[in-house]
Amino acid sequence: MLDQLFMYLSFPFVRYALIVGVLIALCSSLLGVTLVLKRYSFIGDGLSHVAFGSLAIATVLNVTNKMLIVLPLTIAFAILILRKGKNAKIKGDAAIAMLSVGALAFGYMIMNLFPSSSNVAGDVCSTLFGSTSILTLTQEDVWISGILSIIVIGIFILFYNRIFAVTFDEDFANAVGTKANAYNLLIATVIAVIIVLAMNLVGSLLISALVIFPALSAMSILKSFRSVTIFSAISSTICALLGILISILAGTPVGSTIVTVDVILFGICYLIGKIRG
Template identity: 65%
Template sequence: MTNFIATLQYYFSYPFVQYALIVGVLIALCSSLLGVTLVLKRFSFIGDGLSHVAFGAMAVATVLQFTSQTLFIMIVTVIAAIFLLRTGQNTKIKGDSAIAMLSVGALAIGYLVMNIFSTSANVSGDVCSTLFGSTTILTLTHFEVIVCIVMSLLVVLFYVLFYNRIFAVTFDEEFMKATGKKVELYNLIIAVLTAVIVVLAMNLVGSLLITALLIFPALSAMKIMNSFKGVVIYSAILSVIGAFVGIILSILFSTPVGATVVFINIMIFIINWIISIFK
Protein backbone atom coordinates (compact mmCIF):
# COMPACT_ATOMS: atom_id res chain seq x y z
CA MET A 1 0.00 0.00 0.00
CA THR A 2 2.86 2.35 0.89
CA ASN A 3 4.54 1.62 -2.46
CA PHE A 4 1.28 2.29 -4.30
CA ILE A 5 0.86 5.70 -2.61
CA ALA A 6 4.49 6.54 -3.32
CA THR A 7 3.98 5.65 -6.99
CA LEU A 8 0.92 7.88 -7.21
CA GLN A 9 2.79 10.77 -5.60
CA TYR A 10 5.62 10.26 -8.08
CA TYR A 11 3.28 10.47 -11.08
CA PHE A 12 1.29 13.37 -9.63
CA SER A 13 4.47 15.43 -9.54
CA TYR A 14 4.48 15.59 -13.34
CA PRO A 15 2.53 18.50 -14.93
CA PHE A 16 1.19 16.34 -17.79
CA VAL A 17 -0.51 14.04 -15.26
CA GLN A 18 -1.97 17.02 -13.41
CA TYR A 19 -3.24 18.47 -16.69
CA ALA A 20 -4.77 15.13 -17.70
CA LEU A 21 -6.63 14.77 -14.40
CA ILE A 22 -7.95 18.35 -14.44
CA VAL A 23 -9.17 18.15 -18.02
CA GLY A 24 -10.48 14.60 -17.63
CA VAL A 25 -12.54 15.42 -14.55
CA LEU A 26 -13.98 18.62 -16.05
CA ILE A 27 -14.91 16.95 -19.33
CA ALA A 28 -16.50 14.04 -17.49
CA LEU A 29 -18.51 16.45 -15.31
CA CYS A 30 -19.85 18.42 -18.28
CA SER A 31 -20.54 15.28 -20.29
CA SER A 32 -22.62 13.82 -17.48
CA LEU A 33 -24.74 16.98 -17.15
CA LEU A 34 -25.54 17.16 -20.85
CA GLY A 35 -25.78 13.38 -21.12
CA VAL A 36 -28.79 13.16 -18.81
CA THR A 37 -30.75 15.56 -21.00
CA LEU A 38 -29.68 13.85 -24.23
CA VAL A 39 -30.68 10.41 -22.92
CA LEU A 40 -34.07 11.58 -21.69
CA LYS A 41 -34.76 13.40 -24.98
CA ARG A 42 -33.80 10.20 -26.87
CA PHE A 43 -31.04 12.01 -28.71
CA SER A 44 -28.21 9.97 -27.29
CA PHE A 45 -26.32 9.39 -30.52
CA ILE A 46 -25.81 13.09 -31.23
CA GLY A 47 -22.50 12.76 -29.39
CA ASP A 48 -21.47 9.93 -31.69
CA GLY A 49 -22.40 11.88 -34.81
CA LEU A 50 -20.68 15.06 -33.69
CA SER A 51 -17.55 13.17 -32.65
CA HIS A 52 -17.19 11.82 -36.19
CA VAL A 53 -17.68 15.32 -37.57
CA ALA A 54 -14.94 16.52 -35.23
CA PHE A 55 -12.67 13.76 -36.54
CA GLY A 56 -13.28 14.87 -40.12
CA ALA A 57 -12.63 18.49 -39.21
CA MET A 58 -9.45 17.49 -37.38
CA ALA A 59 -8.21 15.65 -40.49
CA VAL A 60 -8.80 18.69 -42.67
CA ALA A 61 -7.16 21.03 -40.13
CA THR A 62 -4.14 18.72 -39.91
CA VAL A 63 -3.69 18.56 -43.69
CA LEU A 64 -4.09 22.33 -44.06
CA GLN A 65 -1.71 22.79 -41.10
CA PHE A 66 -3.92 25.25 -39.24
CA THR A 67 -2.19 26.83 -36.26
CA SER A 68 -5.39 26.76 -34.20
CA GLN A 69 -6.88 23.34 -34.94
CA THR A 70 -9.13 23.24 -31.87
CA LEU A 71 -10.91 26.48 -32.87
CA PHE A 72 -11.52 25.22 -36.42
CA ILE A 73 -12.77 21.83 -35.20
CA MET A 74 -15.07 23.49 -32.68
CA ILE A 75 -16.61 25.83 -35.28
CA VAL A 76 -17.26 22.98 -37.72
CA THR A 77 -18.74 20.76 -34.99
CA VAL A 78 -21.00 23.54 -33.70
CA ILE A 79 -22.31 24.12 -37.24
CA ALA A 80 -22.97 20.38 -37.53
CA ALA A 81 -24.86 20.44 -34.21
CA ILE A 82 -27.10 23.23 -35.47
CA PHE A 83 -27.66 21.30 -38.71
CA LEU A 84 -28.65 18.16 -36.79
CA LEU A 85 -31.05 20.15 -34.64
CA ARG A 86 -32.73 21.70 -37.67
CA THR A 87 -32.98 18.49 -39.70
CA GLY A 88 -34.25 16.63 -36.65
CA GLN A 89 -37.29 18.90 -36.80
CA ASN A 90 -37.72 18.18 -40.52
CA THR A 91 -40.41 15.62 -41.33
CA LYS A 92 -38.57 14.53 -44.50
CA ILE A 93 -35.26 13.73 -42.76
CA LYS A 94 -35.56 12.25 -39.29
CA GLY A 95 -33.00 13.08 -36.59
CA ASP A 96 -31.52 9.58 -36.42
CA SER A 97 -31.12 9.47 -40.22
CA ALA A 98 -29.34 12.83 -40.24
CA ILE A 99 -26.96 11.68 -37.50
CA ALA A 100 -26.20 8.47 -39.38
CA MET A 101 -25.47 10.28 -42.64
CA LEU A 102 -23.31 12.92 -41.02
CA SER A 103 -21.51 10.40 -38.81
CA VAL A 104 -20.51 7.93 -41.51
CA GLY A 105 -19.80 10.64 -44.09
CA ALA A 106 -17.53 12.69 -41.84
CA LEU A 107 -15.63 9.62 -40.60
CA ALA A 108 -15.02 8.36 -44.14
CA ILE A 109 -13.99 11.76 -45.49
CA GLY A 110 -11.66 12.37 -42.55
CA TYR A 111 -9.88 9.04 -43.00
CA LEU A 112 -9.69 9.55 -46.77
CA VAL A 113 -8.18 13.01 -46.39
CA MET A 114 -5.58 11.79 -43.89
CA ASN A 115 -4.50 9.02 -46.28
CA ILE A 116 -4.41 11.06 -49.50
CA PHE A 117 -2.76 14.14 -48.01
CA SER A 118 -0.71 12.38 -45.37
CA THR A 119 1.55 14.67 -43.30
CA SER A 120 2.82 11.85 -41.08
CA ALA A 121 4.77 8.66 -41.61
CA ASN A 122 2.38 6.79 -39.31
CA VAL A 123 -1.13 7.60 -40.52
CA SER A 124 -2.65 4.48 -38.93
CA GLY A 125 -1.16 5.38 -35.56
CA ASP A 126 -2.44 8.97 -35.77
CA VAL A 127 -5.93 7.78 -36.71
CA CYS A 128 -5.99 5.19 -33.89
CA SER A 129 -4.87 7.81 -31.37
CA THR A 130 -7.56 10.23 -32.50
CA LEU A 131 -10.34 7.65 -32.60
CA PHE A 132 -9.56 5.97 -29.28
CA GLY A 133 -7.77 8.72 -27.34
CA SER A 134 -4.61 6.71 -26.78
CA THR A 135 -2.20 9.39 -25.61
CA THR A 136 -3.64 12.78 -26.57
CA ILE A 137 -4.72 13.78 -23.07
CA LEU A 138 -1.19 13.14 -21.78
CA THR A 139 0.26 15.71 -24.20
CA LEU A 140 -2.00 18.66 -23.40
CA THR A 141 -0.50 22.15 -23.47
CA HIS A 142 -1.09 24.80 -20.80
CA PHE A 143 -3.27 26.76 -23.27
CA GLU A 144 -5.47 23.73 -24.01
CA VAL A 145 -5.99 23.18 -20.28
CA ILE A 146 -7.05 26.82 -19.82
CA VAL A 147 -9.49 26.56 -22.76
CA CYS A 148 -10.99 23.41 -21.27
CA ILE A 149 -11.39 25.00 -17.84
CA VAL A 150 -13.10 28.09 -19.28
CA MET A 151 -15.47 26.12 -21.52
CA SER A 152 -16.30 23.67 -18.71
CA LEU A 153 -17.11 26.50 -16.32
CA LEU A 154 -19.42 28.03 -18.95
CA VAL A 155 -21.26 24.73 -19.36
CA VAL A 156 -21.69 24.23 -15.60
CA LEU A 157 -22.74 27.86 -15.13
CA PHE A 158 -25.36 27.59 -17.86
CA TYR A 159 -26.69 24.35 -16.37
CA VAL A 160 -26.97 25.83 -12.87
CA LEU A 161 -28.54 29.15 -13.95
CA PHE A 162 -31.05 27.59 -16.33
CA TYR A 163 -31.69 24.33 -14.51
CA ASN A 164 -35.48 24.81 -14.41
CA ARG A 165 -35.62 25.65 -18.13
CA ILE A 166 -33.48 22.60 -18.97
CA PHE A 167 -35.76 20.43 -16.84
CA ALA A 168 -38.82 21.75 -18.65
CA VAL A 169 -37.36 21.43 -22.16
CA THR A 170 -36.25 17.88 -21.35
CA PHE A 171 -39.68 16.61 -20.28
CA ASP A 172 -42.33 18.91 -21.77
CA GLU A 173 -41.47 21.19 -24.68
CA GLU A 174 -45.15 21.89 -25.39
CA PHE A 175 -45.65 23.27 -21.89
CA MET A 176 -42.65 25.55 -22.32
CA LYS A 177 -44.03 26.83 -25.61
CA ALA A 178 -47.41 27.43 -23.97
CA THR A 179 -45.75 29.54 -21.26
CA GLY A 180 -43.99 31.66 -23.88
CA LYS A 181 -40.48 30.28 -23.35
CA LYS A 182 -38.13 30.01 -26.32
CA VAL A 183 -37.81 26.23 -26.63
CA GLU A 184 -35.83 26.40 -29.88
CA LEU A 185 -33.26 28.67 -28.27
CA TYR A 186 -32.62 26.31 -25.35
CA ASN A 187 -32.44 23.30 -27.64
CA LEU A 188 -29.94 25.20 -29.76
CA ILE A 189 -27.79 26.09 -26.74
CA ILE A 190 -27.82 22.47 -25.53
CA ALA A 191 -26.78 21.28 -29.00
CA VAL A 192 -23.97 23.85 -29.21
CA LEU A 193 -22.69 23.01 -25.70
CA THR A 194 -22.76 19.32 -26.60
CA ALA A 195 -20.64 20.08 -29.67
CA VAL A 196 -18.14 21.99 -27.53
CA ILE A 197 -17.86 19.15 -25.01
CA VAL A 198 -17.47 16.60 -27.81
CA VAL A 199 -14.49 18.50 -29.21
CA LEU A 200 -12.90 18.76 -25.77
CA ALA A 201 -13.65 15.09 -25.02
CA MET A 202 -11.70 13.97 -28.09
CA ASN A 203 -8.58 14.54 -26.01
CA LEU A 204 -9.84 12.21 -23.30
CA VAL A 205 -11.50 9.20 -24.93
CA GLY A 206 -11.14 9.81 -28.66
CA SER A 207 -13.82 10.24 -31.32
CA LEU A 208 -15.32 6.76 -31.22
CA LEU A 209 -15.77 6.54 -27.45
CA ILE A 210 -17.26 9.97 -26.67
CA THR A 211 -20.81 8.60 -26.58
CA ALA A 212 -19.80 6.47 -23.57
CA LEU A 213 -19.05 9.60 -21.52
CA LEU A 214 -22.47 11.02 -22.37
CA ILE A 215 -24.49 7.84 -21.89
CA PHE A 216 -23.04 5.49 -19.26
CA PRO A 217 -23.07 7.86 -16.22
CA ALA A 218 -26.63 8.94 -17.03
CA LEU A 219 -27.88 5.36 -17.42
CA SER A 220 -26.06 4.29 -14.25
CA ALA A 221 -27.67 7.10 -12.27
CA MET A 222 -31.13 6.30 -13.65
CA LYS A 223 -30.83 2.79 -12.21
CA ILE A 224 -30.61 4.19 -8.68
CA MET A 225 -32.18 7.67 -8.53
CA ASN A 226 -35.85 8.47 -9.02
CA SER A 227 -35.73 12.25 -9.50
CA PHE A 228 -34.21 14.38 -12.24
CA LYS A 229 -32.04 16.31 -9.80
CA GLY A 230 -30.89 13.09 -8.16
CA VAL A 231 -29.97 11.59 -11.54
CA VAL A 232 -28.02 14.71 -12.54
CA ILE A 233 -26.02 14.88 -9.29
CA TYR A 234 -25.35 11.13 -9.07
CA SER A 235 -24.44 10.99 -12.76
CA ALA A 236 -21.91 13.79 -12.26
CA ILE A 237 -20.34 12.01 -9.29
CA LEU A 238 -20.08 8.69 -11.15
CA SER A 239 -18.66 10.34 -14.26
CA VAL A 240 -15.96 12.18 -12.31
CA ILE A 241 -15.01 8.99 -10.44
CA GLY A 242 -14.89 7.04 -13.71
CA ALA A 243 -12.63 9.58 -15.40
CA PHE A 244 -10.30 9.95 -12.41
CA VAL A 245 -9.91 6.22 -11.80
CA GLY A 246 -9.61 5.49 -15.51
CA ILE A 247 -6.82 8.01 -16.06
CA ILE A 248 -4.91 6.82 -12.99
CA LEU A 249 -5.14 3.17 -14.02
CA SER A 250 -4.12 3.94 -17.61
CA ILE A 251 -0.99 5.71 -16.34
CA LEU A 252 -0.11 2.99 -13.82
CA PHE A 253 -0.64 0.07 -16.22
CA SER A 254 0.21 1.80 -19.52
CA THR A 255 -3.20 1.13 -21.08
CA PRO A 256 -5.03 3.40 -23.59
CA VAL A 257 -6.59 6.27 -21.66
CA GLY A 258 -9.88 6.42 -23.56
CA ALA A 259 -10.57 2.70 -23.49
CA THR A 260 -9.67 2.49 -19.79
CA VAL A 261 -12.02 5.33 -18.84
CA VAL A 262 -14.86 3.73 -20.80
CA PHE A 263 -14.14 0.34 -19.21
CA ILE A 264 -14.40 1.88 -15.72
CA ASN A 265 -17.71 3.49 -16.70
CA ILE A 266 -18.98 0.10 -17.88
CA MET A 267 -18.01 -1.43 -14.53
CA ILE A 268 -19.77 1.39 -12.70
CA PHE A 269 -22.91 0.77 -14.76
CA ILE A 270 -22.84 -2.97 -13.98
CA ILE A 271 -22.42 -2.26 -10.24
CA ASN A 272 -25.37 0.15 -10.23
CA TRP A 273 -27.46 -2.25 -12.28
CA ILE A 274 -26.81 -5.01 -9.70
CA ILE A 275 -27.67 -2.61 -6.85
CA SER A 276 -30.93 -1.65 -8.60
CA ILE A 277 -31.97 -5.33 -8.73
CA PHE A 278 -31.84 -5.63 -4.94
CA LYS A 279 -33.08 -2.10 -4.31
Protein backbone atom coordinates in the same frame (compact mmCIF):
# COMPACT_ATOMS: atom_id res chain seq x y z
CA MET B 1 2.12 1.42 -5.81
CA LEU B 2 1.36 4.50 -3.71
CA ASP B 3 4.97 5.64 -3.95
CA GLN B 4 4.81 5.22 -7.72
CA LEU B 5 1.53 7.14 -7.86
CA PHE B 6 2.91 10.05 -5.82
CA MET B 7 5.97 10.09 -8.05
CA TYR B 8 3.77 10.43 -11.16
CA LEU B 9 1.67 13.14 -9.49
CA SER B 10 4.81 15.22 -9.03
CA PHE B 11 4.95 15.73 -12.80
CA PRO B 12 2.95 18.72 -14.13
CA PHE B 13 1.66 16.85 -17.22
CA VAL B 14 -0.02 14.23 -15.00
CA ARG B 15 -1.72 16.93 -12.93
CA TYR B 16 -2.83 18.69 -16.12
CA ALA B 17 -4.34 15.44 -17.43
CA LEU B 18 -6.24 14.86 -14.18
CA ILE B 19 -7.63 18.40 -14.12
CA VAL B 20 -8.78 18.34 -17.75
CA GLY B 21 -10.14 14.80 -17.47
CA VAL B 22 -12.26 15.62 -14.41
CA LEU B 23 -13.60 18.84 -15.97
CA ILE B 24 -14.56 17.11 -19.22
CA ALA B 25 -16.21 14.21 -17.39
CA LEU B 26 -18.20 16.64 -15.24
CA CYS B 27 -19.45 18.62 -18.24
CA SER B 28 -20.31 15.46 -20.19
CA SER B 29 -22.38 14.04 -17.36
CA LEU B 30 -24.47 17.20 -16.85
CA LEU B 31 -25.87 17.23 -20.38
CA GLY B 32 -25.81 13.44 -20.71
CA VAL B 33 -28.95 13.08 -18.58
CA THR B 34 -30.84 15.47 -20.87
CA LEU B 35 -29.65 13.69 -24.03
CA VAL B 36 -30.70 10.28 -22.73
CA LEU B 37 -34.13 11.47 -21.60
CA LYS B 38 -34.77 13.32 -24.88
CA ARG B 39 -33.58 10.27 -26.84
CA TYR B 40 -30.78 12.32 -28.41
CA SER B 41 -28.04 9.89 -27.39
CA PHE B 42 -26.84 9.37 -30.94
CA ILE B 43 -26.31 13.10 -31.46
CA GLY B 44 -23.13 12.78 -29.42
CA ASP B 45 -21.95 9.93 -31.61
CA GLY B 46 -22.75 11.79 -34.84
CA LEU B 47 -21.07 15.00 -33.70
CA SER B 48 -17.98 13.11 -32.55
CA HIS B 49 -17.53 11.84 -36.11
CA VAL B 50 -18.04 15.38 -37.44
CA ALA B 51 -15.31 16.49 -35.04
CA PHE B 52 -13.07 13.74 -36.45
CA GLY B 53 -13.68 14.97 -40.01
CA SER B 54 -13.03 18.56 -38.93
CA LEU B 55 -9.82 17.51 -37.19
CA ALA B 56 -8.70 15.77 -40.38
CA ILE B 57 -9.26 19.01 -42.32
CA ALA B 58 -7.30 21.01 -39.74
CA THR B 59 -4.47 18.45 -39.86
CA VAL B 60 -4.25 18.57 -43.66
CA LEU B 61 -4.22 22.38 -43.58
CA ASN B 62 -1.47 22.31 -40.92
CA VAL B 63 -3.46 24.59 -38.63
CA THR B 64 -1.56 25.16 -35.39
CA ASN B 65 -4.61 25.54 -33.15
CA LYS B 66 -6.96 22.88 -34.54
CA MET B 67 -9.80 23.97 -32.26
CA LEU B 68 -10.28 27.07 -34.45
CA ILE B 69 -11.63 24.77 -37.17
CA VAL B 70 -12.99 21.81 -35.22
CA LEU B 71 -15.14 23.76 -32.73
CA PRO B 72 -17.06 26.03 -35.20
CA LEU B 73 -17.73 23.16 -37.65
CA THR B 74 -18.98 20.83 -34.92
CA ILE B 75 -21.26 23.52 -33.46
CA ALA B 76 -22.59 24.36 -36.94
CA PHE B 77 -23.51 20.73 -37.62
CA ALA B 78 -25.09 20.39 -34.17
CA ILE B 79 -27.38 23.33 -34.92
CA LEU B 80 -28.09 21.98 -38.40
CA ILE B 81 -29.14 18.58 -37.05
CA LEU B 82 -31.61 20.01 -34.55
CA ARG B 83 -33.04 22.72 -36.80
CA LYS B 84 -33.62 20.44 -39.77
CA GLY B 85 -34.08 17.07 -38.06
CA LYS B 86 -37.79 17.39 -37.28
CA ASN B 87 -38.97 19.10 -40.44
CA ALA B 88 -36.69 17.59 -43.08
CA LYS B 89 -37.62 14.71 -45.38
CA ILE B 90 -34.76 12.77 -43.82
CA LYS B 91 -35.70 12.50 -40.14
CA GLY B 92 -33.38 13.07 -37.21
CA ASP B 93 -32.07 9.55 -36.57
CA ALA B 94 -31.43 8.88 -40.28
CA ALA B 95 -29.78 12.30 -40.70
CA ILE B 96 -27.47 11.62 -37.75
CA ALA B 97 -26.55 8.18 -39.12
CA MET B 98 -25.75 9.62 -42.56
CA LEU B 99 -23.76 12.47 -41.05
CA SER B 100 -21.87 10.14 -38.72
CA VAL B 101 -20.77 7.66 -41.40
CA GLY B 102 -20.15 10.36 -44.02
CA ALA B 103 -17.94 12.51 -41.77
CA LEU B 104 -15.98 9.46 -40.60
CA ALA B 105 -15.35 8.28 -44.16
CA PHE B 106 -14.49 11.80 -45.37
CA GLY B 107 -12.00 12.36 -42.56
CA TYR B 108 -10.26 9.03 -43.13
CA MET B 109 -10.13 9.62 -46.90
CA ILE B 110 -8.50 13.05 -46.77
CA MET B 111 -6.02 11.89 -44.12
CA ASN B 112 -4.94 9.17 -46.58
CA LEU B 113 -4.91 11.48 -49.61
CA PHE B 114 -2.94 14.21 -47.81
CA PRO B 115 -0.97 12.43 -45.07
CA SER B 116 0.71 14.66 -42.52
CA SER B 117 2.94 11.83 -41.25
CA SER B 118 4.21 8.44 -42.34
CA ASN B 119 1.94 6.61 -39.89
CA VAL B 120 -1.57 7.50 -41.08
CA ALA B 121 -3.14 4.37 -39.56
CA GLY B 122 -1.63 5.22 -36.17
CA ASP B 123 -2.86 8.81 -36.35
CA VAL B 124 -6.38 7.70 -37.25
CA CYS B 125 -6.44 5.05 -34.51
CA SER B 126 -5.26 7.48 -31.82
CA THR B 127 -7.86 10.06 -32.93
CA LEU B 128 -10.68 7.53 -32.88
CA PHE B 129 -9.82 5.78 -29.62
CA GLY B 130 -7.89 8.43 -27.74
CA SER B 131 -4.15 8.76 -27.39
CA THR B 132 -1.41 9.80 -25.03
CA SER B 133 -1.99 13.43 -26.07
CA ILE B 134 -3.96 13.84 -22.84
CA LEU B 135 -0.60 13.31 -21.08
CA THR B 136 1.16 15.96 -23.18
CA LEU B 137 -1.18 18.86 -22.43
CA THR B 138 0.32 22.30 -22.02
CA GLN B 139 -0.72 24.90 -19.48
CA GLU B 140 -2.50 26.75 -22.30
CA ASP B 141 -4.57 23.63 -23.09
CA VAL B 142 -5.56 23.38 -19.44
CA TRP B 143 -6.66 27.04 -19.36
CA ILE B 144 -8.73 26.65 -22.54
CA SER B 145 -10.39 23.48 -21.24
CA GLY B 146 -10.99 25.10 -17.86
CA ILE B 147 -12.59 28.24 -19.31
CA LEU B 148 -14.84 26.28 -21.69
CA SER B 149 -15.81 23.88 -18.88
CA ILE B 150 -16.74 26.76 -16.57
CA ILE B 151 -18.88 28.25 -19.36
CA VAL B 152 -20.66 24.91 -19.88
CA ILE B 153 -21.30 24.42 -16.16
CA GLY B 154 -22.45 28.04 -15.82
CA ILE B 155 -24.91 27.68 -18.70
CA PHE B 156 -26.33 24.47 -17.20
CA ILE B 157 -26.81 26.05 -13.76
CA LEU B 158 -28.21 29.32 -15.14
CA PHE B 159 -30.75 27.63 -17.43
CA TYR B 160 -31.38 24.56 -15.29
CA ASN B 161 -35.14 25.09 -14.92
CA ARG B 162 -35.64 25.70 -18.65
CA ILE B 163 -33.49 22.72 -19.62
CA PHE B 164 -35.54 20.62 -17.19
CA ALA B 165 -38.80 21.83 -18.78
CA VAL B 166 -37.60 21.27 -22.35
CA THR B 167 -36.27 17.82 -21.45
CA PHE B 168 -39.59 16.46 -20.20
CA ASP B 169 -42.32 18.32 -22.13
CA GLU B 170 -41.50 20.63 -25.03
CA ASP B 171 -45.17 21.30 -25.82
CA PHE B 172 -45.93 22.45 -22.30
CA ALA B 173 -42.71 24.51 -22.22
CA ASN B 174 -43.78 26.28 -25.42
CA ALA B 175 -47.28 26.82 -24.01
CA VAL B 176 -45.96 28.67 -20.96
CA GLY B 177 -43.65 30.87 -23.03
CA THR B 178 -40.38 28.94 -22.96
CA LYS B 179 -38.72 28.92 -26.37
CA ALA B 180 -38.05 25.20 -26.60
CA ASN B 181 -36.28 25.38 -29.97
CA ALA B 182 -33.84 27.98 -28.67
CA TYR B 183 -32.94 25.83 -25.67
CA ASN B 184 -32.59 22.74 -27.85
CA LEU B 185 -30.05 24.68 -29.92
CA LEU B 186 -28.29 25.77 -26.72
CA ILE B 187 -28.08 22.13 -25.60
CA ALA B 188 -26.71 21.08 -29.00
CA THR B 189 -24.10 23.86 -28.93
CA VAL B 190 -22.93 22.93 -25.44
CA ILE B 191 -22.74 19.23 -26.40
CA ALA B 192 -20.62 20.18 -29.44
CA VAL B 193 -18.19 22.05 -27.15
CA ILE B 194 -18.00 19.06 -24.79
CA ILE B 195 -17.30 16.67 -27.66
CA VAL B 196 -14.46 18.79 -29.00
CA LEU B 197 -12.94 18.97 -25.52
CA ALA B 198 -13.31 15.21 -24.98
CA MET B 199 -11.57 14.13 -28.20
CA ASN B 200 -8.11 14.25 -26.61
CA LEU B 201 -9.36 12.35 -23.59
CA VAL B 202 -11.25 9.35 -24.98
CA GLY B 203 -11.18 9.71 -28.79
CA SER B 204 -14.07 10.40 -31.13
CA LEU B 205 -15.52 6.86 -31.07
CA LEU B 206 -15.73 6.66 -27.27
CA ILE B 207 -17.15 10.11 -26.50
CA SER B 208 -20.76 8.88 -26.48
CA ALA B 209 -19.87 6.46 -23.67
CA LEU B 210 -18.57 9.35 -21.57
CA VAL B 211 -21.87 11.18 -22.09
CA ILE B 212 -24.33 8.28 -21.77
CA PHE B 213 -23.01 5.75 -19.20
CA PRO B 214 -22.96 8.05 -16.12
CA ALA B 215 -26.55 9.09 -16.88
CA LEU B 216 -27.71 5.49 -17.33
CA SER B 217 -25.94 4.45 -14.11
CA ALA B 218 -27.72 7.18 -12.16
CA MET B 219 -31.11 6.42 -13.73
CA SER B 220 -30.76 2.75 -12.72
CA ILE B 221 -30.98 3.56 -9.01
CA LEU B 222 -32.50 7.06 -8.72
CA LYS B 223 -35.71 8.69 -9.92
CA SER B 224 -35.68 12.50 -9.70
CA PHE B 225 -34.00 14.62 -12.37
CA ARG B 226 -31.90 16.54 -9.84
CA SER B 227 -30.65 13.47 -7.97
CA VAL B 228 -29.85 11.70 -11.25
CA THR B 229 -27.90 14.73 -12.47
CA ILE B 230 -25.91 15.07 -9.22
CA PHE B 231 -25.11 11.36 -9.03
CA SER B 232 -24.15 11.33 -12.72
CA ALA B 233 -21.77 14.27 -12.23
CA ILE B 234 -20.10 12.77 -9.15
CA SER B 235 -19.77 9.26 -10.58
CA SER B 236 -18.46 10.55 -13.91
CA THR B 237 -15.69 12.58 -12.30
CA ILE B 238 -14.69 9.67 -10.06
CA CYS B 239 -14.62 7.27 -13.03
CA ALA B 240 -12.49 9.70 -15.04
CA LEU B 241 -10.09 10.15 -12.14
CA LEU B 242 -9.78 6.40 -11.56
CA GLY B 243 -9.47 5.71 -15.28
CA ILE B 244 -6.61 8.15 -15.76
CA LEU B 245 -4.75 6.91 -12.65
CA ILE B 246 -5.17 3.24 -13.65
CA SER B 247 -4.03 4.09 -17.17
CA ILE B 248 -0.89 5.79 -15.88
CA LEU B 249 -0.03 2.96 -13.47
CA ALA B 250 -0.95 0.04 -15.76
CA GLY B 251 0.08 1.58 -19.08
CA THR B 252 -3.36 1.03 -20.65
CA PRO B 253 -5.03 3.41 -23.17
CA VAL B 254 -6.52 6.39 -21.32
CA GLY B 255 -9.86 6.61 -23.15
CA SER B 256 -10.59 2.88 -23.11
CA THR B 257 -9.71 2.65 -19.42
CA ILE B 258 -12.07 5.48 -18.46
CA VAL B 259 -14.92 3.96 -20.47
CA THR B 260 -14.25 0.53 -18.93
CA VAL B 261 -14.56 2.01 -15.43
CA ASP B 262 -17.83 3.69 -16.51
CA VAL B 263 -19.15 0.37 -17.84
CA ILE B 264 -18.26 -1.43 -14.58
CA LEU B 265 -20.07 1.28 -12.57
CA PHE B 266 -23.12 0.93 -14.81
CA GLY B 267 -23.15 -2.83 -14.25
CA ILE B 268 -23.02 -2.34 -10.48
CA CYS B 269 -25.79 0.30 -10.52
CA TYR B 270 -27.94 -1.84 -12.80
CA LEU B 271 -27.67 -4.81 -10.42
CA ILE B 272 -28.47 -2.59 -7.44
CA GLY B 273 -31.52 -1.27 -9.27
CA LYS B 274 -32.71 -4.79 -10.08
CA ILE B 275 -32.25 -5.92 -6.46
CA ARG B 276 -34.17 -2.88 -5.19
CA GLY B 277 -36.90 -3.57 -7.73
